[in-house]
Structure formats: structure tokens, C-alpha cells
Amino acid sequence: MTTPVTWDLSDLYVGVEDPKLIADLDRLDARAARFAEAYRGKVGQLSPPDFAAALVEYEAIQRDVQNPGAFAQLVFAADSLDPAHGALVQLVQEREVAIGRQLLFFSLEIVELPDDHFARLLEDPTVAEYRHYLEHLRSERPHRLTEPEERILLEKSITGRSAFQRLFDETIGAATFKMELHGATQEMNLSEILDKQHDADRAVRAASAAALTAGLEERSRIFSYITNTLAHDKAVDDRLTRFSHPEASRHLSDEVDTDTVHTMLDACVDHFGTVARYYHLKREMLGLDRLYHYDRYAPLFPEESVTPWEEARDIVVDAYTRFSPTVGDLARRFFDQRWIDAEVRAGKRGGAFCMGIAPDWHPYVLMNYLGKQRDVLTLAHELGHGIHDLLATGQHFLEYHPSLAAAETASVFGEMLTFDALLARDLPARDRLSLLTEQIEGIFATVFRQTAMYRFEQCVHTARREEGELPIDRINALWQESIQAMFGDSVVMGEGHRVWWMYVPHFIHTPFYVYAYAFGQLLVIALYARYQREGQEFVPRYLDILRAGGSKRPADLMAGAGIDISQRAFWEDGLRVVDSMVTRAEEAWREVEAIA
Ligand SMILES: [Zn+2]
Incomplete structure (x- = not known):
């Protein structure tokens, strides 16, 4: 295989020693200091045109600070062995934080503006261009407490919520799991033991599952105490800051309606049958009598073909070009102008x-291409x-x-x-099947598994609010029910699986975030279904969605393309595509069987 391309970063800076990089940071630091001097404590008194000028300067400083930061991260990602690269990341980060600290007051003061004053500022045409950004910033306003109250909450959170989150990280980080197999014991950390769930040897999968269960059970008191405490802490926060239900603060910050999220999740739940169908097929492909929870990630077929780099480039650029020549041209630029590092x-x-990076600069892609x-x-x-x-370069930063x-x-x-x-x-049936199964399992992990996990979180938070401190076994039962519902009768969730909720960091750090994976992925699959149905007519509407960048709420973005994401039918479209992929996998398997 010919060597894939490397990128050229010299348009940003000529190297880590480029004096322009430090000069840029110095200049931006001075600009941030001047900005703070001019506006700190005065945002509420600015006339609309003065406020517009401040906003534009605020944006320009933040935009221009992206280039040094991006360069440092890119050279480090490309070669982390060079100590100069790590040092540069550290240096630039510290400088960026110092610049950001000087600007922080501005957004805080915007949130504090009285509603009628804010409405007057929006009458200025320049300010109006930033309407979405500003309104999102201010959406937390009805949930803010007085400044001294906010300060107390923030300070106490260090020994409260943050302390329990850190206790979780340290407990799970230090945990070791002892896998016993063929008379030998192997000690592993969490990611190593989870990786064994992908082993081709069923005995390894079963032994590692048992080890994971045992290791979690040993620490189950601490994990359930952390979960109970954080659930209660959230209930208290939600009461004080006037959020009506456990998921509300998450949805507000993501700019989605709870009803729309739940319409999407309900549609997923009603399609859990697709998951069961696939795992029945997987059991058959693996030649097993029953599929246990430790068989879910068993590998199916080793891939036979290798795709050379040039061929991959052509396949991808052609696929984009067939969709839209404009998009194909954009894809080609990454190769022609060396914005991609694939070696x-x-x-x-x-x-x-x-x-x-920013609208006035092009993006960079890093990957590791193996064919x-x-x-x-x-x-x-x-x-x-x-x-x-x-x-999206037409949008401001x-x-x-x-x-x-x-x-x-x-x-x-x-x-x-x-x-x-x-x-x-024209692929061999086995390669087609391996392509399909890999894609299906990826989509399942994003769409259905996250849906099941979200429902588990809903159950835990609701139960904690209604029943008080939850016994370990109550949480175990909620987890087992949530995951079993997704698999139906296709997978036996053994007893050991009951405690596997304990290691999921999202539940601890960002409650209810998991929906976003399912939402984002299914949204696109549903858009794809539209494209398949409408053909070229769909293309300009789709391009408008992309051109809008981050200038609209998701629902408004889609409404602009004539799509109503609050409607169940939209999500059903996407789920039907997933269902048809399972059908294609079933057909490919029949072919493979016929050849064998
Ligand atoms: Zn991505």
C-alpha cells in the first residue's frame, strides 16, 4: 500500500520556534487587557452601537487566539514524542486561559442585563447578527440565583458534587480486575478488561465478564453511595434553580425541547425489536445456542480486502461528488492542499x-489509515x-x-x-457482511444503547426523588430491566451484568448527556432517509443546514429545511433505514451460508 499523505501546518506557523506564535499571544493578551479596562463593570451602561463594538472586539480576540492553540495541538497530535511539542501545548494553554480570564466578565455581564435593556440592544443591526449566540447565553437567566448564592453554591460544590465525581474517577481508575483463565490469573485495569469483551475466544469473554463483575461488586457500596449522593445533589440543585424535571437543565443547555427528545427516544424504544432481530442473527452467525451478555461484542469475520489510500480517496471524493459537485470540490481540497494527515x-x-478552527481559517484532519x-x-x-x-465560513466565529x-x-x-x-x-459476500455488521453495531451502540442508558438514568433520578436513598439492588434491577428491554429475548443478561452500570462515567459527570449521541446520530440517518426519497431536490436544503453552522437552535435549523423534528414520523424514517440495514445483513448471511 502506498503511504498515505501527511499534512502541511506551515501556513499556520513555520514551526514550534516560530517567533510569530509568541508575538501573536502577546498581542492578544494586551488586547484582552485593554478590552477589560474599557468594559469591565460597564456592559450594562453601553449604548447599542458601543455594545456592538465591544461584542465584535470580544469575538475577534477569541477568534484570533484559536490559531496558536490549534497549531500547538496539531503538532502535538502529529508527534507527541518530541518534548518541545508537549511544552508548547502547555505554554499556549496557560496563555489562552490567562486571556480568557480577562474576557470572562463580558458574558457574565450580558447574562445580568435586564430583559428590556437586552431587547433594546437587539435593535442594533450588528448586535442582531449575534441574536442566537446572545439568547443562548441568556437562556440560563431564569435559573440563576443571586450572586452571593451562586458563589456559595460554586464554592461548596468543590467539596460536594466535584468531590464525589473525583472519588468516582479515582476509584474506577485505581480498580484492578482479576481474570482467571486456564489456571492463570491476569490483573487488568478497566479499559483492558472491557477490551477482552471483543476477544474471539468465548472463554476469554466469559472470564473477563466475571472479573469485571467481581471487581465492581467489591466496590459496589461506594459506587451506589456516589450515585445516590449525586442524584440527591441534583434534585436539590434543580429545586433551588427552578428546573421542573431531572433532564430539564441538560436540554436547556443543549437547546432542545424535552418533548422532542422524548418523542425521539420513544420511537427508538418502539424499534428495540430491530436490536433483537440483529442479535438473533449474530447468535446464528457465531454458531451459538444462546447469546450471553459477554457475547455481544464477539468479532464476526476477519476482513479480507485492503483498500489502498488512493482508492479510498477516490471512493470518498466520488461519493461526495455524486451527492453534490460543490461538496466533492470541498472534499478534494483536503488532499490537494495537504490539510490531512493519514500516515x-x-x-x-x-x-x-x-x-x-475559525471561519477565516481552514480545518485540518488527522487519522491513522490502515486500509x-x-x-x-x-x-x-x-x-x-x-x-x-x-x-459554515459565512458565520461569524x-x-x-x-x-x-x-x-x-x-x-x-x-x-x-x-x-x-x-x-x-463488487465485494465478496463475507466482506459485505463484515461491513454491514460493523456499521450496524456502531449505530446500535450510539442510538439504542444510549437510549436504554438514558431510560436507566430517568429511573434512577425519579426513584431517588420518590423513594429516598436507593439500595444497591434497586439500582441493579433498574439497570438490568433497562438493558434487557433493548435486547428482548435475543441476549441473556446474566446475573453478573446487573452491576455493570457502575463503571459508566457519563452518569457521574454529565447526567442525561447520553441522549445526545442517539439524537445526533438518528437525526442524520433520518436526513439521509429524506435524501434517498427526495434525491437532488434535497441537496440545496441540506447544504443550507450546514452553511448555518451554529447560528440556530437544532429545531430551527431543521425547520429551515422544511423538517419538523418534533414529529415522530421524522425519527421513524431514520429507524427504518437502520431496520433495512439489518435486513441486508440477514440477506448477506444467507449468501455466505450458501457459498459455505
Ligand atoms: Zn465526528
């Missing part, structure tokens, strides 16, 4: 990401992010990055386009 080498960060079909899809995914960023729910729109959409292109190739 695998020592010291380089694993995985993949796309870094969108698997998954890698081709990853290339399409990260380029999708990059295309999204390039299309404060509304440039898409909101949480829309952040994966272009990436997952591009992945779907490429997925269909890969499937359309």
Missing part, C-alpha cells in the same frame, strides 16, 4: 479528528466535519461551530454516502 507512525495520536473498510468510512466521517466547517445536536450532521451523512458506495462495490 500511521510512531508518536502520532491514535484515532481520528477534524479540527475546525480497512472502517478506515475508508473514518476518512469520509472526518472530511464531513471539514466540509461542514468550510460551508461565535456562531461558527455547530451546536451539539448538529455537530455530527455532515460527518455521519458523509459516512452514510460512502457506506453505500462501499456496499455497491
Whole structure:
């Protein structure tokens, strides 16, 4: 295989020693100091045009500080072995924090503005351009307490909520799990033991599952105490800050309506049958009598074909071009202008990401290309992010990055386009099946598993509010029921699985966040279903969604394209696509069986 490309960062800075980098930071620091001097404590007294000028300067400082930060992170991701790169990240971070600290007052004072005063500011045409950003900033306002109260809550949270979160991190981080197999004992940390769930040998999967259960059970008192305490802490916070239900603060900060989220989740729950169908198929493919919880991640077929880098580039760019020549041209720029680093080498960060910097700069993509079909899809995914960023350059910086729910729109959409292109190739049935099963399991992990986890959180928070401190076994039972509901009769959730809620960090750090994975992914699959139905007519509406960047709430963004996400039918569209993927996997399996 020919070596994949490396990127060229010299348009940002010529190297880690480039004196311009420090000069840029010095200049921005001085600008931030001047800004604070001019406006601190005075935001409420500014006339609309003066406020507009302040806002534009505030944005410009934040935008310009992106380049040094991006450069430091990119060189470090490309080669972390060079100590100069780590040192640069540290230095730039400290400088950025110092600059950010000087600007912090501005957003706080905007939140404090009385409503009628804020309404007058919006009459200024420049200020009006920032309406979405400002309104989102101020959406927390009805839930704010007086300043001394806020200060007490913040200070006490260090020995309250944050302390319990840290206790969780330290407990799970230090935990070791002893796997016993064939008379030998192996001690592993959490990620190592979880990785064994993907082992081809069933005995390893069963032994590692038992070890995970035993290790969690040993610490179950502490995990259930942390969970109970944080659930109660949240109930108290929600009461004091006037949030009506446990999920409300999450949804407010993500700019989504609780009703819409729940419509989407209900649709997912009603399609749990799709999950059961797939795991019945998986049991058959693995040749097992019964599928236990430790068989869920068993690998199916080793992939046979390797896709050379140039071919991957052509597949992805062609898939984007067939969708829209404009989009295809944007994808091509990443290769032509060396905005992408795909080579695998020592010291380089694993995985993949796309870094969108600011509307006046282009994004960069990093990945590790090994020639698997998954890698081709990853290339399409990260380029999708990059295309999204390039299309959103018409937005100003404060509304440039898409909101949480829309952040994966272009990436997952591009992945779907490429997925269909890969499937359309003349592949051996086994490779087609491996492509399908990998994609299906990925979607399940994002859409259905997160839905089940969200329902578990709802149960725990509601039960804690109604029943008081929850016994360990009560939480275990809620978890077991939530996950079993998703699998139906296709997987036996053994007794050991009852405690597996204990290691999930999201429940501790960002309650109810898990819905966002399901929401974001299903939103895009549903958009893709629209495209399949409407064809080219859909393209300009879709491009408008991307061009809007982060300038609208998710519901408004979609409404602009004629889509009502509060309607169940929209989400059903996406779920039908998932269902049809399972059907295609069933068909491919019949073919494989017929050949064998
Ligand atoms: Zn992504």
C-alpha cells in the first residue's frame, strides 16, 4: 500500500520556534487587557452601537487566539514524542486561559442585563447578527440565583458534587480486575478488561465478564453511595434553580425541547425489536445456542480486502461528488492542499479528528489509515466535519461551530454516502457482511444503547426523588430491566451484568448527556432517509443546514429545511433505514451460508 499523505501546518506557523506564535499571544493578551479596562463593570451602561463594538472586539480576540492553540495541538497530535511539542501545548494553554480570564466578565455581564435593556440592544443591526449566540447565553437567566448564592453554591460544590465525581474517577481508575483463565490469573485495569469483551475466544469473554463483575461488586457500596449522593445533589440543585424535571437543565443547555427528545427516544424504544432481530442473527452467525451478555461484542469475520489510500480517496471524493459537485470540490481540497494527515507512525495520536478552527481559517484532519473498510468510512466521517466547517465560513466565529445536536450532521451523512458506495462495490459476500455488521453495531451502540442508558438514568433520578436513598439492588434491577428491554429475548443478561452500570462515567459527570449521541446520530440517518426519497431536490436544503453552522437552535435549523423534528414520523424514517440495514445483513448471511 502506498503511504498515505501527511499534512502541511506551515501556513499556520513555520514551526514550534516560530517567533510569530509568541508575538501573536502577546498581542492578544494586551488586547484582552485593554478590552477589560474599557468594559469591565460597564456592559450594562453601553449604548447599542458601543455594545456592538465591544461584542465584535470580544469575538475577534477569541477568534484570533484559536490559531496558536490549534497549531500547538496539531503538532502535538502529529508527534507527541518530541518534548518541545508537549511544552508548547502547555505554554499556549496557560496563555489562552490567562486571556480568557480577562474576557470572562463580558458574558457574565450580558447574562445580568435586564430583559428590556437586552431587547433594546437587539435593535442594533450588528448586535442582531449575534441574536442566537446572545439568547443562548441568556437562556440560563431564569435559573440563576443571586450572586452571593451562586458563589456559595460554586464554592461548596468543590467539596460536594466535584468531590464525589473525583472519588468516582479515582476509584474506577485505581480498580484492578482479576481474570482467571486456564489456571492463570491476569490483573487488568478497566479499559483492558472491557477490551477482552471483543476477544474471539468465548472463554476469554466469559472470564473477563466475571472479573469485571467481581471487581465492581467489591466496590459496589461506594459506587451506589456516589450515585445516590449525586442524584440527591441534583434534585436539590434543580429545586433551588427552578428546573421542573431531572433532564430539564441538560436540554436547556443543549437547546432542545424535552418533548422532542422524548418523542425521539420513544420511537427508538418502539424499534428495540430491530436490536433483537440483529442479535438473533449474530447468535446464528457465531454458531451459538444462546447469546450471553459477554457475547455481544464477539468479532464476526476477519476482513479480507485492503483498500489502498488512493482508492479510498477516490471512493470518498466520488461519493461526495455524486451527492453534490460543490461538496466533492470541498472534499478534494483536503488532499490537494495537504490539510490531512493519514500516515500511521510512531508518536502520532491514535484515532481520528477534524479540527475546525475559525471561519477565516481552514480545518485540518488527522487519522491513522490502515486500509480497512472502517478506515475508508473514518476518512469520509472526518472530511464531513471539514466540509461542514468550510460551508459554515459565512458565520461569524461565535456562531461558527455547530451546536451539539448538529455537530455530527455532515460527518455521519458523509459516512452514510460512502457506506453505500462501499456496499455497491463488487465485494465478496463475507466482506459485505463484515461491513454491514460493523456499521450496524456502531449505530446500535450510539442510538439504542444510549437510549436504554438514558431510560436507566430517568429511573434512577425519579426513584431517588420518590423513594429516598436507593439500595444497591434497586439500582441493579433498574439497570438490568433497562438493558434487557433493548435486547428482548435475543441476549441473556446474566446475573453478573446487573452491576455493570457502575463503571459508566457519563452518569457521574454529565447526567442525561447520553441522549445526545442517539439524537445526533438518528437525526442524520433520518436526513439521509429524506435524501434517498427526495434525491437532488434535497441537496440545496441540506447544504443550507450546514452553511448555518451554529447560528440556530437544532429545531430551527431543521425547520429551515422544511423538517419538523418534533414529529415522530421524522425519527421513524431514520429507524427504518437502520431496520433495512439489518435486513441486508440477514440477506448477506444467507449468501455466505450458501457459498459455505
Ligand atoms: Zn465526528
